[in-house]
Amino acid sequence: MRVIWGMILTLWSVLKSLSITFLYFWRRKVTVQYPEERIEHPPRFRASVDVDINKCIACGICQRVCPSKVIEIEAWRVKEGEKEVRKPRSFTLNLGRCMVCGLCAEYCPTEAIRMTQEYELSGYTREALVRRRS
């Protein structure tokens, strides 16, 4: 009797799982054949961070608020007409450390640093994820 009961239970679980397979078989597909096909991301999707060096005034706010120490700025003073202004001599982003929190972009007074939708950031070395802008 126990053997027959076991067989009934096995058959029941097989039929149950097959019914789920059958149900999903007819539904609209949600996966795509990446990288040939790519899904369109919503406008607020963020995956990485980048800086427009021409807008940057090397104030250092982004560097201070970044919790992961992603940003390193070397500043210098350059002449613009009559006055001297602070500009970044080099701006380094270590994207391997970035957790895409968006704090840097939120605090930047000139909107120089911004979140981007670039999500293909894999590399064979950590150095491959370091971006230097100068």
Ligand code: SF4
């Ligand atoms: S998004 Fe966050 S972790 Fe990434 S650089 Fe900006 S402040 Fe740092």
Ligand code: SF4
């Ligand atoms: S907060 Fe903006 S302007 Fe200031 S150093 Fe960072 S990127 Fe440049």
